[in-house]
Amino acid sequence: MGEFELIARYFKRPPRGAALGVGDDCALLLPAPATQLAISSDMLVEGRHFLGTIDPRKLGHKALAVNLSDLAACGARPLAFTLALALPRVDESWLAGFSEGLLALADAHDCELIGGDTTQGPLNICITVFGEVPLVNGLSQALLRSGAQAGDDLYVSGTLGDARLALEVFRGTLSVPAPVFELARSRMEQPTPRVALGVALRGIATSAIDISDGLLGDLGHILTQSGMGATVQADVAAALVASRAAYAMAGGVHCDEISTEQWRSWALAGGDDYELLFSAPASARSQVAQAAESSQTVVTRIGRIEQERGLRLTDAKGQWLPNGYSSFDHFA
């Protein structure tokens, strides 16, 4: 099967919102009046962003999910995406699975595949995603990293640290009961982009980012770009590791086989969570709760933005904890 047949068979569908989709030199998009276009690119490499053991359906899902997560962090509604794919060889069953997982998530978000590229090479998936953000009275409603204010509450969506726990099991440094691993693995392989929450937080959140490199590392970007500091309740974050409850329930195994410090570490610096971390004024707590409810997303208050620079951690008793956590760096 050649390059063009591959595209036609697995990726080409009639254009919907786009004026022109797959199959010309460019795709053509006509953005709605009074909207900004939000654009983000993520490149996924085997061994870095996924393991060779991943089901291609789940990989198709994940490749788009991590991009939609960036739109969510900006409060943008998904419109379309391009896919550039380097493949070591044409493997039809892999392509069928990958495109099925990819296009299922795309359809769920009404996000159209409008173009891209395929080539032979070491497996590499590069998606560029496009979303729209309204202008209201000429002002962008996009959520940025730079708007956090002293006194704002700090929130996180969903759960934390499970992807890291699954990675440790794959690496062989940890052994957990099967139901715990399955839960953690699904969080690693099929993250849920918080698109509806991001859209619902427009006009409420003062800053937002998606957690890809670890909560504290990504919080650092908000603090730097907002010129602020923060205190984070480490044990509130650590309680958000979904695997922890599963672990406690699984077959009578004692939860304390994994140390408190270990749960904290995965929650605060695990990475690959694709949850939203955002700030909002304390006066907007009911609005945040409404946004969480309308988007059917659990949101937990985990700390506070402060004038004093730096990042401070407290435990369940309110005592200071040392911050020795480092976030994920692709070249560290």
Next chain:
Amino acid sequence: MGEFELIARYFKRPPRGAALGVGDDCALLLPAPATQLAISSDMLVEGRHFLGTIDPRKLGHKALAVNLSDLAACGARPLAFTLALALPRVDESWLAGFSEGLLALADAHDCELIGGDTTQGPLNICITVFGEVPLVNGLSQALLRSGAQAGDDLYVSGTLGDARLALEVFRGTLSVPAPVFELARSRMEQPTPRVALGVALRGIATSAIDISDGLLGDLGHILTQSGMGATVQADVAAALVASRAAYAMAGGVHCDEISTEQWRSWALAGGDDYELLFSAPASARSQVAQAAESSQTVVTRIGRIEQERGLRLTDAKGQWLPNGYSSFDHFA
């Protein structure tokens, strides 16, 4: 050097046209009223799209040039691009060269780097480029592959086949005098995207494509999508190999050391040319000439679009030639 320092040092510059550039979850673009956004992605892999011997400055140029060439083929004016980069390791002198070549071409086309991604992995460069095409009375001015009409002239810009000649020298299947190789190599490593010509052809050309996989293969896309056939003057195309004149002039070597058939083959099916192939009505010859002049680009008439399906070749005497040329396929 970590991921964020790498981006800050080599790629981050203050936003210009974009509302928000590198450094948030998304970049934000505000398209001008009554314009469509043209979008294209190209992924470059070592050994497929460039050789490991290429100067990183030239690779930076080429990676953006092949994307700008897609905008040119749509008649779009460049606006911005994202860059996703997988690197085996952080090599500062490579990065300095690559970003210099990339940003020099970007500046020449007023095309702003607005975001992207960096990760560790086998060298892979994925650029997604954005351009704008005006709507006139609600109608898109984009040049498509699908508009060729029977009786239209068929044109190609610039020169053909030199990149392929250089590749053959690198592969060791051919030996040529140094000045010939240098000329051919510069065409392979630093293609010139025909952006000004593409913009000038709006409203004149009935179809257009950029030649990346070989003239006849890319013409095939126009013919299929337009539902037309064509006759191409093979020896007019073969005369467009710039190396041929250089070869004839270089040190008294006889040009016929390379066969006529070989020159034809490189011109018709060489690939990596990044020239524009387009059709225009015979009544628009003076307008095509004006577009060529205003964009300072040589344009040559090489054939004609015909109702009769299929692709026919003639030699310098007007005799039919067999068409045994195959275009480049990344998975063939």
